[in-house]
Amino acid sequence: MSLFTVDSNNVFGTGVAEAGTYNVKIVKAMVNNSSNNNQYISIDFQVLDGTYKGGQIRYQNITWSTDDLENSTKRFNTIAVAVGASDGAVIDSVAQFANAINGKQLTIDVDWAEPNNKGKIYLEVRGYHQLSKDPSHPNGVKRPDANNGNPNVGIANGSATPNQSSDPFANSGNSIDISDDDIPF
Template identity: 45%
Template sequence: MAFGFTVDENNVLGRQVEEAGTYNVRILPTSEAKVSKTGKEMMVLNFEITDGKYAGGQIRYDNVVWDESDEEKKENSAKRFNTIAVAVGAKAGFSFTSIQQMTEALKGRELNISVEWDGPNDKGYYNLNVTGHNPKDPEGSKPNGMFKPARQQSGASAYNNPAVDKAAASLPDNFGAPSGDPFASAGQVISDDNLPF
């Protein structure tokens, strides 16, 4: 069988989440319990939006750290973990005995999260950062119109790799399109500087 397909904007995996706001989400099976770089236990929660214009889009890497380095941090950690448990409907009085147990119990559960743009990171990219966990909103997801800031690029090339730049420059202008640029009529033009690869 040979490779071949026709571009169909209705046949894609998930949607890119382009706005901050509050979203009804499902906790994905890719969520996991880990140990942070500082040696603290944590949950890394990944979410999929369940409704609205970004349904199917993912918000990833909500790192929820358990910190017992002093009493105040331990108390705040308990509040953070309780907030998530209550948001997904855990019953009062239930005891979790490990972060692994809690992470497994959360998979597939639904809640509402608040997200804001955070960054830029060391590569100039902005990412959505989870700032709140709440019970699922019966009114649905609510993007707030705050779009991702433009990438802050440091350097002349998006790749900073002369071999890649030379290879890209050697492609014909109408590469892959029967009549010019296959992306020319796209509703939203995304600069190569905003791509993560």
């Protein structure tokens, strides 16, 4: 009896390779402290439908700054409204807010951020909206190369062919190249 059958559609680590508008579920909302001693929530989203169903948009940080309460309130309020919180709901702490949004569904707009201090470019949430009845809509803009604007960096070229050997891990002559841009750290 076999243990399992390999299925490339049933894997962890599925990513999102295009900017656009996505219907998502918050799958992780974790509270951390910044170097300025402000609390922030690191949020991971999972796409609910379309081409990138199951793909994740990770490490989106939302900071509560005690030095800028007006903008902090607007930042957190925008997400609260998008996930369906009612007017008048009172939030007592960043941790309470993180717990309340975990598992909620909404629609987000994402685009490619500026390169980080290591030159890596990742998707960044630019807008939060109530969950749309329309399907997710990638816009075709793939990850740009920080050095020359190449939108296809990090996307594998070619495709693997089925292995004819009885050993599913035997070298089929095809290589798999994983770019540093595909690793989140």
